[in-house]
Amino acid sequence: MKHIIAYSAIAAGLLLGACTKLDVPIESEYTDGNFPNTTDAYVAATGPAYTQLATRYAVDYWRMQELSTDEAIIPARDGNYNDNGQYRFLHKHTWSPDHPTVRGVWEWGFGGINTCNRIISLFESTADTKEKRQAIAEMRTMRALYHFFMMDLYANIPIVTTFGSTTAPAQKTRPEVFAFIEKELKESLPDLNTASGAVTYGRPTKWMAFALLAKLYINAKVYTGTEMNKECIAMTDSIISKGPYKLDADFISIFMPENGPQITETIFAIPYDANKIPGCQFSRFGLHTGLQTKFSLPFRPSIALSTIADFYEKFNLAGDVRNTTWLAGKQYNSDGSPILIPSTNKGVDASYSGPNPNDKINWHLEFSPEMPLKNVDQMDVGNDELGKARGVRSIKYYPDRNTNPDTRFSNNDVPVFRLADIILMKAEAILRDNNDGVAAAALVSEIRRRAKAPEVSTITLEELLDERGRELAWEAWRRNDLIRFGAFEGSWGFKNDTDPNKRIYPIPTSERTLNPSLEQNQGY
Numbered sequence: 001m002k003h004i005i006a007y008s009a010i011a012a013g014l015l016l017g018a019c020t021k022l023d024v025p026i027e028s029e030y031t032d033g034n035f036p037n038t039t040d041a042y043v044a045a046t047g048p049a050y051t052q053l054a055t056r057y058a059v060d061y062w063r064m065q066e067l068s069t070d071e072a073i074i075p076a077r078d079g080n081y082n083d084n085g086q087y088r089f090l091h092k093h094t095w096s097p098d099h100p101t102v103r104g105v106w107e108w109g110f111g112g113i114n115t116c117n118r119i120i121s122l123f124e125s126t127a128d129t130k131e132k133r134q135a136i137a138e139m140r141t142m143r144a145l146y147h148f149f150m151m152d153l154y155a156n157i158p159i160v161t162t163f164g165s166t167t168a169p170a171q172k173t174r175p176e177v178f179a180f181i182e183k184e185l186k187e188s189l190p191d192l193n194t195a196s197g198a199v200t201y202g203r204p205t206k207w208m209a210f211a212l213l214a215k216l217y218i219n220a221k222v223y224t225g226t227e228m229n230k231e232c233i234a235m236t237d238s239i240i241s242k243g244p245y246k247l248d249a250d251f252i253s254i255f256m257p258e259n260g261p262q263i264t265e266t267i268f269a270i271p272y273d274a275n276k277i278p279g280c281q282f283s284r285f286g287l288h289t290g291l292q293t294k295f296s297l298p299f300r301p302s303i304a305l306s307t308i309a310d311f312y313e314k315f316n317l318a319g320d321v322r323n324t325t326w327l328a329g330k331q332y333n334s335d336g337s338p339i340l341i342p343s344t345n346k347g348v349d350a351s352y353s354g355p356n357p358n359d360k361i362n363w364h365l366e367f368s369p370e371m372p373l374k375n376v377d378q379m380d381v382g383n384d385e386l387g388k389a390r391g392v393r394s395i396k397y398y399p400d401r402n403t404n405p406d407t408r409f410s411n412n413d414v415p416v417f418r419l420a421d422i423i424l425m426k427a428e429a430i431l432r433d434n435n436d437g438v439a440a441a442a443l444v445s446e447i448r449r450r451a452k453a454p455e456v457s458t459i460t461l462e463e464l465l466d467e468r469g470r471e472l473a474w475e476a477w478r479r480n481d482l483i484r485f486g487a488f489e490g491s492w493g494f495k496n497d498t499d500p501n502k503r504i505y506p507i508p509t510s511e512r513t514l515n516p517s518l519e520q521n522q523g524y
Contacts, residue, residue, distance in 0.1 A: 042135035043203070048115045049142045050202060054270050054279040056108040058414050060101050062476045064153060064505065067091055069478040070311045070492035073391065074304045075371060078383030081304045088379040093497035096506065097524055103508040109150040110160065116143035117163035137191035141204035144184040145212060151177040151223070152480060155504040155521060168515040175224040182216060185209045196244040201261035201271060208268040210238045211417035218425050222484055229433040236426035245419040247450045251321050257400035257411040265419035274404040274411045282397040284408035288389065290331065290339050290365045295399035299408050306391025308493040309369035314466050320453035322470050325396040331365040339365040343385050350384040367392055379494055396474055420447055420471050431461055440464065447471055461485065499523060
């Protein structure tokens with residue numbers, strides 16, 4: 001199935017590339033004879049919407065949702081990975097309207113919306129068939145997803161439904177965008193496919209629309225000021241009771257390089273391919289050079305990305321397989337031998353003041369959860385061997401030995417919605433609706449049993465937030481969760497900003513220059 005979607009992506013790239021140069025002869029165009037009229041043809045024609053999603057989701061969008069939280073951090077290492085402070089600004093909540101990722105993700109999201117509008121306008125003139133209605137419903141659902149991402153990040157955004165308009169779109173309030181997304185999804189539901197597995201993998205289905213509605217409703221208080229917990233429960237029940245999904249017995253397999261439509265709990269994912277659908281680079285950014293041999297990686301990792309001690313401490317349940325998704329402490333090869341780093345006393349510890357700074361040693365690689373700073377202003381932990389090993393490393397998206405060595409893109413598909421999240425959202429909605437900790441605990445225990453962690457007989461909202469952290473770490477939901485639980489203004493790592501305005505990112509300066517009617521979000 002990855003190859004089918006990759007084919008669509010390649011076709012999309014050709015179409016998009018052709019749009020940038022207008023003085024070339026037309027070698028291919030839609031005619032009555034080749035216009036989409038079958039399900040497969042419509043799938044191929046919708047490829048650009050998914051190509052766009054893949055480009056920035058697992059890097060830039062992920063960074064906005066994760067580096068702004070306690071789950072992930074990229075410290076500088078003696079100037080390396082400083083990159084003009086962009087990662088430090090995300091961690092400390094000191095970003096501005098000119099932050100490159102804030103600008104890039106806005107462009108990515110509205111580029112996706114524009115792509116969906118272009119495809120919908122292309123389909124609207126065709127004869128009415130079941131295939132057409134399904135394809136348009138899928139594109140409306142994708143357009144709703146892009147609007148959701150933008151609303152969640154920037155709050156008051158334009159609603160764009162017309163392709164090719166020369167009029168700058170009007171800015172809408174967050175409740176207005178919420179209502180638009182809800183309406184789009186509900187109107188699309190009757191025409192969306194109910195099949196799961198390879199037939200629909202990586203494309204919107206009725207179940208994906210239910211999942212997105214559940215996300216809307218669980219966050220309704222944040223987005224609109226009104227609780228919608230009963231509506232969230234109804235949407236989660238639509239998936240849990242009627243959907244074709246079940247928790248995979250092996251948690252680790254969900255994120256392996258070979259994951260795909262065989263994963264029984266994936267509702268919607270981005271099917272990355274190292275060579276044809278680039279965009280997944282967790283192994284590139286998150287590992288350490290000393291792990292290259294152990295994981296048979298065909299490239300040298302960049303050691304940049306890790307987590308902080310406070311978050312890692314949440315992985316403390318006895319027997320929990322999710323604990324194994326982190327690398328902490330001394331590191332060993334698969335055969336049990338220690339991973340040794342050739343260096344010197346001074347090379348291991350730049351503060352070494354003993355008599356033999358240049359003596360050669362083999363240092364046993366050890367990841368330290370703590371991150372003492374050598375340069376506070378730069379959030380810099382140093383680049384000696386100790387500094388390189390500061391921070392626990394994630395292997396949740398398991399290192400891919402078939403990573404493209406030139407681009408360092410991997411084959412791990414990245415889930416956007418999966419059943420475990422749906423179950424935890426239902427538990428949360430129950431707690432928020434009637435404070436039934438026993439009923440919520442029964443749902444959480446389903447997740448715990450799969451993880452081989454101790455079950456619970458009752459649970460509080462604070463404990464549920466920790467459980468979401470354990471289950472959904474690095475899946476781009478942490479910022480969303482912390483805001484909803486009122487915890488985004490907390491302190492962690494080197495962040496102590498308590499400004500509630502930072503729950504929303506600023507509208508990029510470049511976009512306000514293009515569209516002066518856009519009012520900046522409060523606090524910027």
